[in-house]
Amino acid sequence: MLNVLQLARVDINLLVLFHVVLEEGHVGRAAERLRLTSSAVSHGLARLRRLLDDPLFLRTPKGIVPTARALALRAPVGEILSLVLGVLHTAAPFDPATSSRRFVIGAPDAVLASAASTLLEHIGAAAPRVDLGLVHLMPQQHERTKGKPWAACFDQIEQREIDVALLPVREVPPRFEAHWLYDEDFVVAMKKGHAFARSPTEISFCAAKHLLVASGGDPHGFVDEVLGKRGRTRRVALTVPSFAMALEYVAHSDLLAALPRRFARRHAARFGLALAELPFKRKADSIQVVTTRAAMLDAGVAWLVGTLVRLFAARNG
Numbered sequence: 001m002l003n004v005l006q007l008a009r010v011d012i013n014l015l016v017l018f019h020v021v022l023e024e025g026h027v028g029r030a031a032e033r034l035r036l037t038s039s040a041v042s043h044g045l046a047r048l049r050r051l052l053d054d055p056l057f058l059r060t061p062k063g064i065v066p067t068a069r070a071l072a073l074r075a076p077v078g079e080i081l082s083l084v085l086g087v088l089h090t091a092a093p094f095d096p097a098t099s100s101r102r103f104v105i106g107a108p109d110a111v112l113a114s115a116a117s118t119l120l121e122h123i124g125a126a127a128p129r130v131d132l133g134l135v136h137l138m139p140q141q142h143e144r145t146k147g148k149p150w151a152a153c154f155d156q157i158e159q160r161e162i163d164v165a166l167l168p169v170r171e172v173p174p175r176f177e178a179h180w181l182y183d184e185d186f187v188v189a190m191k192k193g194h195a196f197a198r199s200p201t202e203i204s205f206c207a208a209k210h211l212l213v214a215s216g217g218d219p220h221g222f223v224d225e226v227l228g229k230r231g232r233t234r235r236v237a238l239t240v241p242s243f244a245m246a247l248e249y250v251a252h253s254d255l256l257a258a259l260p261r262r263f264a265r266r267h268a269a270r271f272g273l274a275l276a277e278l279p280f281k282r283k284a285d286s287i288q289v290v291t292t293r294a295a296m297l298d299a300g301v302a303w304l305v306g307t308l309v310r311l312f313a314a315r316n317g
Contacts, residue, residue, distance in 0.1 A: 012084065015077050017044045018056070022074055026063055078158055079175050082294030085160065094299035096127035103304050106135040106153060107166035110243040110263035111184075111287060115166060118311055126307075135162055136242065138215035158292055163301050164308070168285035177296055178288040179305060181312040185284040186258045188276045189250050189268070196256055202232065202279040209237040211257040213246050223258050226280055247271045 021030040021041065031041045049056055052073075057064040066074075094101070107115065112134050123130055137156075139149030150169055154176065156162050172178045188205070190196055196204055212221050219236035227234060238255060240246050243263055250257045251271040264275055289308045295301045 011047075014044055014048045014051070015081060017041060018048055018070075018073070019077055019081060021045065021057065021064070022066055022070060025066075075175065079292075079294060082158065082160070082175075082292050083297070085294065085298075094303060096130060096303055098129065099127060099300065100129040100131075101300050102131040102133060103164070103300070104133040104135060104162045105164055105166065105304075106137040106156060106162040108138060108168070108243070109136050110260040111166045111168075112136070113244070113266060114184075114260075114262045115181075115308070115312075118315065119308065122307065122311055137165060137167070138241070140216075154290075157290060157295075160295070163295065164289050164291045164304060166287055166308070167290055168287055169290065170286050170288075172288075172290055175293055176290055177293050177305075178290045179309050181287045181289055181308060182262075182316055183284040184260050184262060184287050185282065186278060187261045187264050188278055189246075189257045189259045189264050189273050190255075190276070191251055191253070192272050192274045194254065194256070194274060197274045197276055200276045200279060202230075205256070205279045206232050206234045208234070208256045209254060210234050211238045211240065211246055211249055211253075211255040212236045213241070213243050213257070213259075214239045215241050217241075221258075222282070223278075226282060230280070247273070 017030070017034065020033055021027060024030040024033065027041050027045075028038050031038045034041065036044075045056065052069065054069040055067055056070045057066055105112075105115075105119075116132075116134060120132070123132065135156075137150075137153050140152050150165075150167050153162075153165050153167060154173060157165055157176070166181065168184065169178065188196065188200070196208055206227065210223075212219055212223075214221060217239045219239055224234065224236075238249060238253075240249060243259060246257050246259060247267050248271070249255060251273060258278065261275075264273070267273070268275055289305050291301055291305060296305065
């Protein structure tokens with residue numbers, strides 16, 4: 001049974017304060033972000049410590065360090081705050097025909113190129129006053145070895161920096177919701193007349209010079225992982241931070257680049273590119289629209305997700 005008296009003792013602002021202090025790792029910076037004094041933040045933490053019977057943050061020469069209990073509370077407190085925001089958003093009915101909201105969508109640039117034009121065309125007709133912000137997302141190379149290349153993107157969604165993300169993921173954490181849009185595989189792109197087009201073998205592929213799209217400049221991607229398992233290597237002569245930049249460099253060099261098929265086909269003619277299949281088999285990526293379960297309580301976000309699902313279902317059909 002719900003203990004109303006116990007809940008009445010809890011000020012939700014204390015959870016907001018806890019969340020910000022945990023993110024900032026510093027009482028002073030948290031106070032600035034919350035527009036409070038450091039003393040007010042310290043008093044709030046003291047109240048929360050008494051409620052939770054845990055010190056939550058320990059002072060060290062390098063600043064404050066969260067306790068194990070504080071770290072364990074990070075996800076549930078974040079989910080609670082997201083749910084509260086979702087409930088508050090439901091107070092204002094969403095009508096796409098009259099709404100002037102702005103939604104922020106994050107995705108790798110190749111996915112944005114596949115989705116943006118179709119979405120803009122639809123929104124221009126169905127929701128003429130709704131605005132969009134597009135944010136370029138890239139996997140974190142240092143998290144790739146842990147199998148969590150998109151962890152930072154999930155954080156951005158949870159913190160409502162972006163409303164939804166279009167990501168090549170198969171599974172999402174339990175507090176998130178994902179809906180399949182389409183499957184995407186990769187092809188080899190090169191300038192027309194490249195020698196690889198005449199002999200698209202694994203040997204000639206490894207002998208060529210390559211371009212790799214990597215936001216952090218790390219010259220190691222999924223192609224290198226596949227080749228490594230087959231006892232082969234390649235030379236990555238150039239890394240660039242986006243697929244859009246890759247088109248220009250490939251078109252004016254002897255570099256090969258593995259690019260998403262839809263993206264490559266869309267731009268091949270304009271840049272004078274030839275396309276070939278990868279010289280090895282690789283499972284296609286599942287592109288999904290992702291947001292938090294709490295955000296789906298917001299009628300506007302739910303509309304945006306549903307719109308994306310319907311648009312790509314029509315394209316896939």
